[in-house]
Amino acid sequence: MQKIKHVFFDLDHTLWDFEKNSALSFQSIFQKHKLPFSVDEFLEKYVPINLKYWKMYRLDKITKEELRYQRLKEAFNSVKFAAADELINEIADLYILKLGEQKHLFEGSLDLLNYLKPKYKLHIITNGFQEVQSKKMYNSGISNYFLTTTTSEDVMLKKPHPKVFLHALQKAEATAEESVMIGDNLEADIYGALDVGMDAIYFGNNTTFTGKRVEQLLELKNYL
Structure with a gap:
């Protein structure tokens, strides 16, 4: 070369290290909102869902806003947690904020x-x-x-x-x-x-x- x-x-x-930094971001959010399931339980569902939605975003099948909302909505549904739209949008914004703070x-x-x-x-x-x-x-x-x-x-x-x-x-x-x-x-x-x-x-x-x-x-x- x-x-x-x-x-x-x-x-x-x-x-x-996206996966490690993402997990730390969610851990911080879960502590704040006291969600009724563990971070590990959530991530088991969220990680493949996130990859699926990123591929859809890459192929222009969904918008940036749809990516940020839908990946959380589907992950919460997968752990049988009925999250209100207001909470999903709040967590989506907080996740992006926390993600940028991570350094691994x-x-x-x-x-x-x-x-x-x-x-x-x-x-x-x-x-x-x-x-x-x-x-x-x-x-x-x-x-x-x-x-x-x-x-x-x-x-x-x-x-x-x-x-x-x-x-x-x-x-x-x-x-x-x-x-x-x-x-x-x-x-x-x-x-x-x-x-x-x-x-x-x-x-x-x-x-x-x-x-x-x-x-x-x-x-x-x-x-x-």
């Missing part, structure tokens, strides 16, 4: 970024909500590693749409040929990047993927 000058990262589930990164994130920063120009491409992604990066101490951050709301489209990657490349003053994308989602991050001519490294455990792949972040040193 000698041509590579720019390294683009996804944020959630790649550098920033995946193991090896800071070591990797310290290794890469002197060698490459680093960037973020994320489908996450614009108002919370910058807070996540600041509070977890990684903002200063990245020269540009591109969110789906910058272009009103979501990965894997080619225009998201092309916009990010333009913003970074980079070409596809000298850039690599690193992310956990094969559809949104990896195939999306490959489709515009970027290289890509998948961070995950799907062994059916035959391209460049790592299961631990520090394994990226084998490529970069």
